[in-house]
Amino acid sequence: MARLLYFASLREKINSEQELLELPQNVIRVDQLKDLLAQRGGRWSEAFSSGSGLLVSVNQQMANDQSSIQNADEIAFFPPVTGG
Amino acid sequence: MYISVQTEDFDVAEVSRQLCGKRADIGAIVTFSGLVRDRSEAQNLLALELEHYPGMTEKALEAIARSAYDQWEIDDLAIIHRVGRLERCANIVLVVVISAHRKQAFEACEFLMDYLKTQAPFWKKEITRDGESWVDAKASDQQASERWNI
Secondary structure, eight states, rough: OOEEEEEEHHHHTTTOOOEEEOOOOOOOOOHHHHHHHHOOOHHHHHHHTTTOOEEEEEEEEEEOOOOOOOOTTTEEEEEOOOOO | OEEEEEESSSOOHHHHHHHHTTTTSOOOOEEEEEEEEOOOTTTOOEEEEEETTTTHHHHHHHHHHHHHHHHHSSSSEEEEEEEEEEETOOOOEEEEEEEEEEEHHHHHHHHHHHHHHHHHHEEEEEETEEEEEEEEOHHHHHHHHHHHOO
16 A cells, blocks of 8 residues: 655645555556546546646655655655745 | 754744854854745735645755755754744744854855755645635745755
8 A cells, every 4th residue: 555645735625635545556656646646537637637736755755757656655745845 | 963843933042052052163153034924915914824744844854954064064054944823923944054164154054945945845825814825836946946056
């Protein structure tokens, strides 16, 4: 199982903070996971469509669409950061 | 190196004092503090709500701090970032850098803030009399971060 986390405006948009998800065998990169989540339709497809500007981290390190993922990873999606 | 993500307020002078301790080789202390600012024309900001990614935030700040050590001759530094609800004029962030000479400390402090703003997973939501809205990331912050080429 992968642990998925959602933050800030994304969390509010899809009304979900985190979930455990068994990654299908054909989902081994971040962009494939985004496609899978977008297939949920509605606000999920809006949020995870290409060009949504979402950032991603894998195991608490910044990552990108091409990054490898596997079950047991902690994968977080969030909008551009605005701290400081 | 002192890094903290906390709800509590901080005291700039106290953090600077603790960082220097009794060291006699420190010639410069540079501090930057960021405050909750009302950006609205109507002056109707009540507070900011600061969200972060516990665990990753601390790691990201440590990585930024290590880059600063690699680039500048600095002796120690502190980064404190508050989270949760922060009222108008409250402290949000503090960066303190100590060094033998001011130039190294000034530059490192500026770098730390530029990187923190674009690399550390914090998000601001503005709470006004009219409602709530997430703050958008600024292109100028991204440019400020990229100019260091690190």
